[in-house]
Amino acid sequence: MGTQMKLGMFYWQVGHHIAAWRHPESTPDSGVNVPHLIELAQLAEKGLFDMFFMADSVTFWRGSLESMSRDSYSTWIEPFTMMCMLSQHTRHLGLVCTATATYDQPYLLARRFASLDIISGGRAGWNLVTSGNKLEADSFGLGEHMEKAARYRRGREFAHVVRGLWNSFGEGAFVRDRESGRYFDPDKIQVLDHSGEFLGARGPLNVSPSPQGEPVLIQAGASEDGRELAAATAEVVFGASQSIEYAKEFYSDVKGRMANYGRDPDSLKIMPGLSVNVGETHEDGVAKFEELQDLIDPRTGLQLLSQRLDYDLTGYDVDQPLPDIPVNEIGGSRAEMTIKTARDNNMTIKELYRYFAGARGHYQINGSVTEVADLMEEWVTDGACDGFNIMPPLYPHSLGDFVDLVVPELQRRGLFRTEYEATTLRGNLGLTRPPWSAGDLEGSTIGKAAAE
Numbered sequence: 001m002g003t004q005m006k007l008g009m010f011y012w013q014v015g016h017h018i019a020a021w022r023h024p025e026s027t028p029d030s031g032v033n034v035p036h037l038i039e040l041a042q043l044a045e046k047g048l049f050d051m052f053f054m055a056d057s058v059t060f061w062r063g064s065l066e067s068m069s070r071d072s073y074s075t076w077i078e079p080f081t082m083m084c085m086l087s088q089h090t091r092h093l094g095l096v097c098t099a100t101a102t103y104d105q106p107y108l109l110a111r112r113f114a115s116l117d118i119i120s121g122g123r124a125g126w127n128l129v130t131s132g133n134k135l136e137a138d139s140f141g142l143g144e145h146m147e148k149a150a151r152y153r154r155g156r157e158f159a160h161v162v163r164g165l166w167n168s169f170g171e172g173a174f175v176r177d178r179e180s181g182r183y184f185d186p187d188k189i190q191v192l193d194h195s196g197e198f199l200g201a202r203g204p205l206n207v208s209p210s211p212q213g214e215p216v217l218i219q220a221g222a223s224e225d226g227r228e229l230a231a232a233t234a235e236v237v238f239g240a241s242q243s244i245e246y247a248k249e250f251y252s253d254v255k256g257r258m259a260n261y262g263r264d265p266d267s268l269k270i271m272p273g274l275s276v277n278v279g280e281t282h283e284d285g286v287a288k289f290e291e292l293q294d295l296i297d298p299r300t301g302l303q304l305l306s307q308r309l310d311y312d313l314t315g316y317d318v319d320q321p322l323p324d325i326p327v328n329e330i331g332g333s334r335a336e337m338t339i340k341t342a343r344d345n346n347m348t349i350k351e352l353y354r355y356f357a358g359a360r361g362h363y364q365i366n367g368s369v370t371e372v373a374d375l376m377e378e379w380v381t382d383g384a385c386d387g388f389n390i391m392p393p394l395y396p397h398s399l400g401d402f403v404d405l406v407v408p409e410l411q412r413r414g415l416f417r418t419e420y421e422a423t424t425l426r427g428n429l430g431l432t433r434p435p436w437s438a439g440d441l442e443g444s445t446i447g448k449a450a451a452e
């Protein structure tokens with residue numbers, strides 16, 4: 001049997017299709033509906049998914065009030081609170097959420113993830129983002145969003161400090177010995193003392209070691225800076241690919257960079273997003289997609305595209321091709337890819353926003369079980385990815401279809417597990433805990449000296 005693929009269930013309120021909430025069978029308050037969220041997580045666990053992933057940004061804003069008022073992606077339960085809740089209703093599913101290295105603080109973040117790891121019995125993962133949305137700055141009373149290169153440098157430093165804090169206690173440090181009166185062994189403590197370009201932190205962490213030791217570190221950037229950060233630190237990368245050719249280039253490029261950091265390419269799993277409308281036949285899958293496409297509000301479609309490109313398209317004739325759009329650092333790698341898709345396929349603005357509405361630039365497939373399984377098999381066997389971040393267009397229906405129809409087919413082909421292999425997220429991903437050394441970054445000392 002060949003290598004098996006990994007699967008994430010990428011949660012996005014109501015479903016990934018922009019019009020999902022307007023579907024008559026949707027759960028429009030998905031982001032705050034606790035029984036519904038538990039149902040989704042349990043469905044993902046029934047399908048033996050590696051993880052449930054929740055994206056996040058620390059702002060309400062992505063566009064004008066008028067456009068926001070037509071989008072279900074505006075309010076949701078804070079991800080940590082949600083993950084802690086879900087941990088009590090699942091047993092094997094990894095629990096992954098986003099937290100920003102640009103606006104958070106390493107000590108606070110390290111505590112929260114270590115705590116989630118304890119609460120969930122070793123199933124926590126952190127999606128480190130640098131916050132692409134410039135409007136997040138306003139949530140903190142900051143006039144300006146930090147420029148991209150600085151955000152990535154801070155992200156790198158942030159990951160290092162967090163990992164240093166997670167490594168505060170050596171194996172067996174907590175003796176809790178009633179006889180001798182020793183609670184923990186001071187010789188097994190590793191005190192990080194860090195003062196760097198952006199951050200300062202003195203350890204140790206005041207949370208004892210969690211089951212995984214370190215929650216799994218995940219990233220999702222695809223620019224030059226993003227690839228470099230992933231190669232240096234990530235254990236999982238969530239990608240966004242609009243073609244197998246791009247996915248292959250991304251896969252070999254990021255894995256190729258790992259040698260510069262002394263890392264084995266197998267210690268990183270690359271999982272692009274995949275939106276699936278599946279039915280018994282090709283026509284069934286396409287019909288499910290078309291039903292959602294018919295519900296797109298043109299204003300919301302145009303707004304989503306404008307936001308992704310960081311270029312206001314209001315007022316343009318939507319039956320014409322895209323105007324010349326300068327790619328800036330806010331739009332980043334995804335904007336570049338989207339513009340290329342439009343040019344390569346001679347799309348009008350309207351065709352592009354309708355294409356984009358289904359999965360925000362991730363790969364989409366609408367069709368039969370065989371078609372979906374063939375595509376997934378081709379991507380994993382041809383070196384385009386190690387698995388997928390599944391993006392159901394509508395909850396719970398599209399997730400249910402995937403679990404009931406596609407998962408058994410993947411299992412039949414020997415491409416997916418038939419039971420969980422481990423109790424931890426890292427174990428199910430087939431990864432081992434990465435080595436860590438304070439010497440990896442300037443500005444840190446570690447050891448007893450820092451403790452005195």
Ligand SMILES: Cc1cc2nc3c(=O)[nH]c(=O)nc-3n(C[C@H](O)[C@H](O)[C@H](O)COP(=O)(O)O)c2cc1C
Binds near residue numbers: 132
């Ligand atoms: C699957 C996926 C999930 C993401 N989740 C988030 C998120 O939750 N919050 C966020 O601010 N950015 C998120 N991003 C955006 C990336 O972190 C990154 O900012 C974006 O890809 C632009 O950076 P780049 O130009 O380096 O690629 C996500 C990207 C992908 C592909």
